[in-house]
Amino acid sequence: MVTKQSSQRLETVAAASPAIELRRINKHFGPVHANKDIDLLVRRGTVHGIVGENGAGKSTLMSILYGFYTADSGEILVNGTPHAITDSRHALALGIGMVHQHFMLVENFTVLENIVLGAEDSRLLDTSLRRAREQLRALAKDYGLEVDPDAIIEDLSVGQQQRVEILKALYRGAEILILDEPTGVLTPAEADHLFRILRTLRDEGKTIILITHKLREIMAITDEVSVMRQGAMVKTLETAQTSPAEIAEAMVGRRVLLRVEKDQAAPGKVMLEVKNLVVADDFKIPRVKDVSFSVRAGEIVGLAGVSGNGQSELLEAITGMRDQTSGTVYLNGQPLSLEGDDGAARARAAGLAHVPEDRLRMGLVTNFQAWENTVLGYQDKYGGGPGLSIADAKAAAREHIAKFDIRPTNAELKTANFSGGNQQKIVLAREMERDPDVLVIGQPTRGVDIGAIEFIHNEIIKMRDEGKAILLVSVELDEIRSLSDRILVMFDGHIVGEADPATADEGALGLLMAGVTREGGTPGPGTMPEHVTPVERTLTEFSPKDNSSKDVSP
Amino acid sequence: MSTRVPLPLWVDVALLPLLNVLLAFIIGGLIVLAVGQNPLEALNIMLTGAFGSGRGFGYTLYYTTDFIFAGLAVSLAYHAGMFNIGPEGQAYLGGLGVILIALPLNGMHWALMFPLFIIGGAAFGALWALIPGVLQAKRGSHIVITTILFNLIATPLMNFIISRILRPAGVQSDESAPIEMISRIPRLRDFIPFFGSAPANLTIFVAIGTLVGFYWLVWRSKFGYAMRALGHNPTATRYAGISISKMIIITMVISGALAGLVAVNHTGGAAEGRLILNFVGGAGFVGIAVAFMGRAHPVGVGLAAILFGALTQGGLELAFSMPSVTRDMIVTIQAMVILFTGAMGDMLRIPLERLFGRFSSAEAK
Amino acid sequence: DPAVIYDGGGKFDASFNEAAYNGATQWKTETGGNFGELEISSDAQREQFLRQFAERGYSPIVTPGFNFVTALQTVAPEFPDTHFVILDAVVDLPNVRSVLFKEQEGSYLVGMLAAMKSESGTIGVVPAFNLDLLEAFACGYKQGAVAVNPDINVLETYIGTGFDAFNDRPRAVEVAQSQLDQGADVVYQVAGGAGAGVLQAAADAGKFSIGVDSNQNHLYPGSVLTSMVKRVDVATYNAFMDEQNGSWSAGTIVLGLAEDGVDAAFDDNNASLITDEMKTAVEAAKAQIIAGELEVHDYRTDQACPV
């Protein structure tokens, strides 16, 4: 389906001169051959996508281009001239900027401080900051990259943190912008906004390299897409002339089902019930405000909402990770006592399993070997007395590795050395294989490649069909819609509505998530600043921490 | 471009540390040379002093015992993510625990006393670590400060207790009444005459047992699992349903108990057999070095403790035989050992990796 | 050969270890003989070193410091043919000579001098830490001062809490300073190596100080009023000499004023500070003490000071 517009675009793309050319790049990490003879050509003024399974070598390749790693061999041409990029300073000087997969921000610094860091134009900070503040205002206006310059990074949502990363690159005058999985942690709305920004940048003649696992995004924004597999470059395709299925097959080496297939749910009795729950965050600000709902056996209830509206706190309270202010959680009809810092143990004992939203911070001890993480939370079940039965634990780990196709298959490998997708599978396997009554699951497929997503989704459905009650939280609206039997929408700490995934369309859900209830009332404090542009408005709509979510017109 | 090759295991665990110790001794040898003495002779004196005679070896073991306990105390807390700088004070208080049990029961056979000494020393050492533990768990007071302060409090406190309460009338030195010989932990020489007059006593076996127990506790028990999880990632620890505050307190208590066992070796041992002012004499601080050099692993701690025990004993022999080599030089040599085997352990790794890289790539071709 | 084992403070503690060293060195220069020496760095080493020397045939072995009592009680019986000397304590064994000093007597004299020199009516004493031996000095000092001036105010401030205090000279300066701030104009240091800081503080403030153990009058002439000398050197020298002459004897020797074991030091450095009147008073008291007419209480006997 080549439209007129896109055919025009095709011509411009084909005519553009190369901004970046990589030739026969090789990189080893010890025995791992992460990049094998990679050739890549990125044309100026285009958006170039890179896709590949977890661990295919995408981040490595980009880190080489950015001077963070040094290639073992190979050549880098920037604007046609070969350069030996030895460090990031060099790359920056060549106009290459990078937004890393794991943000490179100093968390207790302000936005402004992060942006000037390393690019200060004066020895005195105040002077640098003043100039940066002006430039930032200009950048924000040009690209709709609104973010409070004096906010502390820790207090920002991931979406806003990402904006800071992009601003950082633009502030340094980047002409070539590398984004490594920028949307992995973004809500669809935030992602849409990001793409609008990227298009603006591209139209200005900047070159963008985009790594992502989401084919929808590849199709939506890229001009060309390169596929990597197991360290090698498989092929480069013109986006307009390919399909998600083709890309997926090139990536994984087999056909991938891009849709979830499931039967009608057969809900049983109420397994998880939450009554009048109030939860405050670390700063004692209430985040969950008098929430009540229930989940039945054999159904998946999706909790949708823009991140920052209390879903995380709700999840953490139910699972004993965070103290609740008031309210009660019932499991299988019994009230669950969650107070103290070992509440999670009682929740588990009562039959609740928990896949946390943030696997690195919460669900895994990355310094542990894989098998040790296999028993995390269930350590008391391995071995009778005070001793831990290592043989049992390893056996369980090997079972999980086989069943969930975790790679590498070595149960004694340090968890940090698994790719994110495989780390996620370690957590999933641990929680799902426990045969719990209730499964609370947050962001099940964050940063995971499409092959793994397919598998994970199928596993979740299988558990539902076995009669488990499942509460699902995800920022991926697609994921919520395709997996859930019922969708609850959270806004500003309240559940503001319920929707049927079969009937609810994306627009209506989006409105609910933005706090627009059917009665037309719009809960939530804050007023919209006067100078908002349409772009900024979309932004603020979906960023609750901006504290300005009023007056949203459809 | 040459790639780095992981070293074979034997190089990693044996050759590299050996080379590092060698390097430390070479620098130490230069110091000896600087005062006009023969470094090889000095080395010979140290080695024979530490290992060459039953008596010397007995002393080495005696010091080793102290360092094992203190080193394990630091190591245990380290696994839970805490830096216990307080073994010195905890060991000192341990002495009080031992003597408080010993004096009322004075005269009882040592075989019955020995376990009681262990309980007493461990309990009081634990007590002295309990408070910092509770303050960390409940109030967030940084364990490094509190354990430093508790060392500083232990000195005047014990000074008061020993000189004003425990010291019997008519005794001039600041020490408690002696424990009767029958009640003291016998020396090794009572069983094996080979050890001559050395003060090493049966406590060394407790130390060895503790090493094994430590391994089990940290890597084979549920408690150790929880402790290590806490050391790496407190959030994940809570996720695992483990009470962080409880873990902090219990870990500190065990850590303090380990430090308290130093007192069993001294106060309960046949050689001292009483509570003496300042008996710990810095062993707690050496424990920090031992723990980190031993990478908080019992095998490492055991080896590091022997190394330090031998350095202490061999160094004394050296000071004896070479009057121009003073005890300060021995401290300097110890510093070199800590530096090269501990902090700069990787200095020789890179050249070694190159070397092995060349070999293996040559083989490949 | 004879030998010395130095205690905690180390060989050059400017105090009794150093005095022992001086006595041994004097013997060495005079006789041309050799002696062995070692410094301990932990308690276990006392016994260890005693054995090392004894096993190698050293005799007599001098151990300065009461801390050696226990070690000596263990080791001495094992080597009946070796002679041992312990300073500052009694070990009742046939091959041990115990040498005690009446520190309280010497301190009494310097206490008198301090009280006579003081214009403010406040004087001070700075022990390293709360240790009986050091209290004996302080207590003798107080008795002497009170004898001269019953209304005198004697401040006593410890530098620290343990043996480390013997090294902490900066703190010694501050402790002395705090006494000077409180009006003291003569301060007596009983703190080995750290004590030099007390002398320094007094000199800086233009006030007076009193040295200890060896004659420290030369350190700040015009400021160091006198020193309470304790002849550890003589005790060491005598022990070495007796052995050489074959006149060695066991038993307890107590060295007080009468035996020249302790005294207040008068020399050119402090001549200008001491009036004839002061000197006469001190000489008189000394004579009384020697004659047994005046008894200076020893803190160590009952852990209490009468004044």
Added chain:
Amino acid sequence: MQFFFDMVLILDSTIRLSIPLLLACLAGLYSERAGIVDIGLEGKLLGSAFGAAAATAVTGNPWIGLLAGVGVAMAFSGIHGLASINLRGNQTISGVALNFLAAGLTAFLGQSWFGRGGETPPLTGPQRLSPIQWPYAAELGAFADNADNNPLLRIPAEIYSELISGQNILTYFAFLAVPLTAFVLFRTRFGLRLRAVGENPKALDTAGISVTLLRYQALVITAVLVGIGGTYLSIAQSAGFTPDMSNGRGYIALAALIFAKWRPWPALLVCLLFGFLDALQFRLQGINFAVVGQVPVQFIQMLPYILTIILLAGFIGRAIAPKASGIPYVKER
């Protein structure tokens, strides 16, 4: 009135007691803010105390002594840097090694150079860094001492003559170092990068700035400050070096640093507090208290530490260290 005058003297003592702590504490602040844990402050204090006293004893010039003191601290920092920055060794153990090294080497060199058992010869007169008298200090002091004068005028006169005037030049420097540090840390480019490298060195590396260089720069400042602290101990506060004279001040400075949560102004407050409690303790020894009578001196001596713990547990709360401190920065190449 008398109470007030006593207080001024106690504060004067407080200042002198806290200066070495403050300098060591600020020194530690730079290094730990840059992500390098420095338990070797104790050894650096001791080493530079020796360097300063030895050089002064030889040359007779305290300024050369100051240079030497800083030089020794520099050398120690160099070792620390080599071990923990280049070789990615364990920072704690490198610090412990420095403490051993200082304890051994100072006594050893002192003995072989000066033959006084590790002590340096006593320094006199111009060989020491002496207090600086401000204009009219003596006159105002005399005015304050005269009880006939107006008490309201005597108070400022006393403060001027006792507290403000008559301090050591290094004391003034130490106090100046606090605002300076606050300025450098929070108002300059260097400070921004320094704080960043202690929190997230990767952020700095990807911004094209050398983590290694920055950390060495921090260690150099650390060396200067702690070197001056050691110099203060041996040639300003006392008149010569004695082995082990630092006597745990490095550890206390470390505690103060954590107490102050790695911030310069609180560091000043905490060090002054430690100094004050100590100075007060000297005065309280041997005093008869109204209710309890004479308290054993050991308990008076514990008081500062117990009060510190109470303050810490009662009011200070959790101290969060710079995130990257203690972790060697490893970049795969």
